[in-house]
Amino acid sequence: MPHRYDTHDAPRVLDRRQGPHGEVVLRRHGELLQIIANGCFLMDTSDGRSERLLVDAARDALDDRPGPSVLIGGLGVGFSLAHAAADPHWGGITVVERERAVIDWHLDGPLSALSADALADPRTRVLEADLVAYVNETSETYDALCLDxxxxxxxxxxxxNDSLYSTSGLASCARALRPGGVLAVWSAQPSPEFEGTLWNAGFQQVRTEEVPVARGVPDAVHLAVRPG
Structure with a gap:
């Protein structure tokens, strides 16, 4: 899907805040909303195919257990949450987001148009927490972890965040999964090295699904299953 930028207008900042990990900015560029963290572009509302794949690939890799639960790591612009909530297959949807600003932009800000229905869904809960700390400390378990x-x-x-993708961090992810549960990790490009780390951490059925983009390398979703 092409980006629908108005090339005559510069991006306009809608909100700028200092969070626990630095500056986060929400800006509008033409019809798009964009999230910037510490000057690094994170995501915008232009597409969402790979975020939807993140959720669907995890669901499809699960067995036929009824009403599985999913933990979505990172609220972002809300594509993954909205897509999960639109699927009656999921029995519970938990979102972990560390930036209060991002949560506010969805609750009563410009991003609410994308996520209002999903946030009102009784299956949905949003936790304001750092994902790395959460998976290290939680006693809860899920059928799928979708991390973005x-x-x-x-x-x-x-x-x-580096530690999340190490063998020890992935071991924490495995502990937060029920037996046979699925880990799905979004990436801006495929990573054979990360596939190797997933195997070394004890995951099985490791594979990568790609989403072609208009230019450059494809987005990717890395998938792995915790042994039963």
Missing amino acids: IDNGPGWTVTKG
């Missing part, structure tokens, strides 16, 4: 908090395992938004 960075531009990929090799391109993190903040340095502390």
Whole structure:
């Protein structure tokens, strides 16, 4: 899907805040809304195919267990949440988002148009927490983890996120999964090295699905299953 930029207008900042990990900015560029963190472009509302794939690929990799639960790591512009909530297959939807600003932009800001129905869904809950700390500390377990908090395992938004993609971080993800549960990780490009780390962390059925983009390397979703 082509980006629908108005090339005659510069991006306009709608909100700028200092969060626990630096500056986060919501801006509008033509018809698009964009999220910027510490000067690094994270995502916009132009497409959403790979975010929807993140959720669908995890669902399809699960067995036939009834009403599975999904943890979505990162609220972003809301594509993954909205897509999960539109699917009656999911029994519970938990979103972990560390930036209060992003949550506010969805609750009563410009991004609410994308997520209002999903947030009103009784299956949905939003936790304001750091995902890395959450998977390390939680006693809850899920059938699927759909993680989209960075531009990929090799391109993190903040340095502390690096540990999530290590063998020990992936072991924490495995503990937050029920037996046979699925881990899905979004990336701006495929990473064979990360596939190897998933195998080394004890996951099975490791594979990568790609989403072609107009220019450059494809987006990717890395998938792995916790042994039963």
